[in-house]
Amino acid sequence: MSARSSRPAPRRVVYLLAAVVIGGLFLLPILWLLISSVKTTAEFAAVPPTYWPQTISLENFQRLADAGIWHHALNSTLVALGTVVLATLLSTLAGYGFARFRFRGSSILFLVLLSTLMIPFQSIIPSLYAILDSAGLINSIGGLILVYTSFVLPFGVFTLRAAFASIPDGLEEAAIMDGASPWRTFTSVMVPMAVPGVATVAIYAFFNAWNEFLAALIFTTRQDAFTLPVALANLQSGAFGTLNWGVLEAGAIVSAVPCIVVFLILQRYYVAGLSAGAVKG
């Protein structure tokens, strides 16, 4: 409501100026980190700090291997991709089931799903740990994938249930009349129509799994099982006094860049998914 193309020129200038200043403030920490990361490891930890790199070097990134960061980044990648695949698959199936079928217990099951939105996982940690432990799923990539999938499912099922419910009945009925099986109807007619919703859930699953900290901190106790954020915390606390700032911050870049890239490429779906939720609310 604030900006119209007919706005007088001075106000346009003020608007542009404000946009540049605010945008600059938001970008500054990330830009500063990227610029500083090409300092040498010694210069990165210099007291007092330098504003601009005196020599350009990739030392901080080369040293990531010594700290095992690539191994933890691989863990994070496997956990994130596994969560994206499993959460998207299960959400799509269940979203379709709840949107298009009425079966005994469907409202009760939906109510159960609804209740999971009200009780956060942070309040079931002690027993979740016990259950995972008894199933041998502590320190396991698979265990984290299952846990993260269960975090994403409520959002995912709600989003895709709405997406499937908004597809006109006629299409599905025509497929059934033509003798297509429910599975065939689902895969060749319904899912292609719900692609934006599926993409929203996949992106949401990726951010959640890649960035999650508390569950990973608790459900991994062996160093080789750490995901990237936990490995960085370990770097921070484990080597206190001799903390290698260059490596820690290069690790932060490795952790941040995939999210920024995914967001910039797929932001249409990310924003659309959030907006759909807000408007329905």
Add this chain to the structure above:
Amino acid sequence: MTATIPPPAVGGAHVATNAARGHRGSGRLAARRSRVGLLFVLPAMTLVVVLFVIPTIYTIALSFFESSLLGDLTFIGLANFERALADPALVQALLFTTLYTVVVTAVLFVIGMALALMVSGAIGRAAAALRTIVVVPVVIGFATASYIALWLLDGRIGIVNRALDDTGLVDAPISWFGSFGTAFAVVIVLVVWKTVGLTMLLLMSGMNAIPGDLYEAAQLDGAGWWRRLFSITLPLLRPTIALVLILTVISSYLAFDQFFILTQGGPDRSTVTFVYLIYRAGFIDFDLGYSAALSVILMGILLLLTAVQFRVLRQDGDR
């Protein structure tokens, strides 16, 4: 941002379509379709039951037990809860988490609203670019953002202190995490930087859903910008505002990452949040029963908050 999408109402129209479908098909076809529907939702529901419903029940049960380091459980009735109510650490964490939630919610709302007004309805590359830039920190993890803040603010190698010193704003380097006031302020700034993009997006989509002719009519009647904001935008935005406040309050009440990494609960345990307390009881002190009792209290608080806020939402709907 865990609970982003509120449950879509189990709509009357939806039920009606399904009923009609049932009547049309033969009884056997309907029964088959019913079984198929169950098969579609079964995998997801199994996971939700195993990793959510059972742990919830188990947490409640565990809160009545004392657990030894070896994992033996002894039933102790309400003793964990009695201990919690008398625990000064719990009172401290409750007070701090509530203070944090109130401050963060207010600041996020005001700044998020200002940003949403800047980018909503605005056509042009500047607004689109600003919107994208403000959302970038949202997609970075809280842990990652905290490591960046930790480096920027470090007492020895941090650039913020150097810049403050060079501009003459301070005489001695500030120990940001050394006192409650600065530590608290730092976390608030970090959280605003990291999450205000989400607040902005939600408010923006609410604003974009307001019909444009309302503004045109008001403008013709001579209503100025502020008048339009208070007479059109804010009243029509009430449902979205309520949603944003619910989401912010709940996620703030569950804050952990930024405190664990930046303040480590300090100085003097003054920034220990409720979830931090649960983490410490369960996984530092290995007191699972007590940790479960704290978890049940947190569950109760959040259910209460949600119930109150849903009531507010419903009143909005009745209007």
